[in-house]
């Protein structure tokens with residue numbers, strides 16, 4: 235099933251210059267980049283994006299972390315893009331994530347875990363809508379697709 239996933243390369247990824255490395259992994263896997271925005275997340279956007287966590291004890295810290303520097307927000311598309319991205323990203327906590335995953339290779343923190351990836355189709359639709367207008371999502375056929383995501 236073809237899906238879109240909303241990805242945020244968080245302030246630690248930007249400051250640690252891991253943006254290129256992470257995008258490289260996403261592209262090499264076979265996912266397509268269909269939207270991208272380098273930006274600072276405002277308090278309002280942060281609260282909207284992380285609304286499902288609003289009652290958690292780490293909410294305030296999470297909001298100040300995501301606002302603490304520039305982020306790269308992306309939409310990636312491809313076969314099973316949501317579960318595929320969750321696997322590439324690894325477990326939430328950097329010190330528990332498996333080596334070979336993005337967090338497993340580059341994070342040793344629970345909060346500073348470098349990257350966000352949508353956890354379901356419902357979240358993906360909600361999150362994409364927060365950061366992008368429909369006309370900002372590229373709809374361009376890729377001629378290598380038959381070699382990448384057949385079947």
Ligand code: CMP
Nearest residue numbers: 287292296326344345346347349350351
């Ligand atoms: P993310 O996948 O963006 O979803 C929620 C974020 O909250 C998570 O990545 C971490 O950055 C952060 N987070 C999750 N659990 C905790 C926790 N127990 N303490 C602090 N931060 C957390």
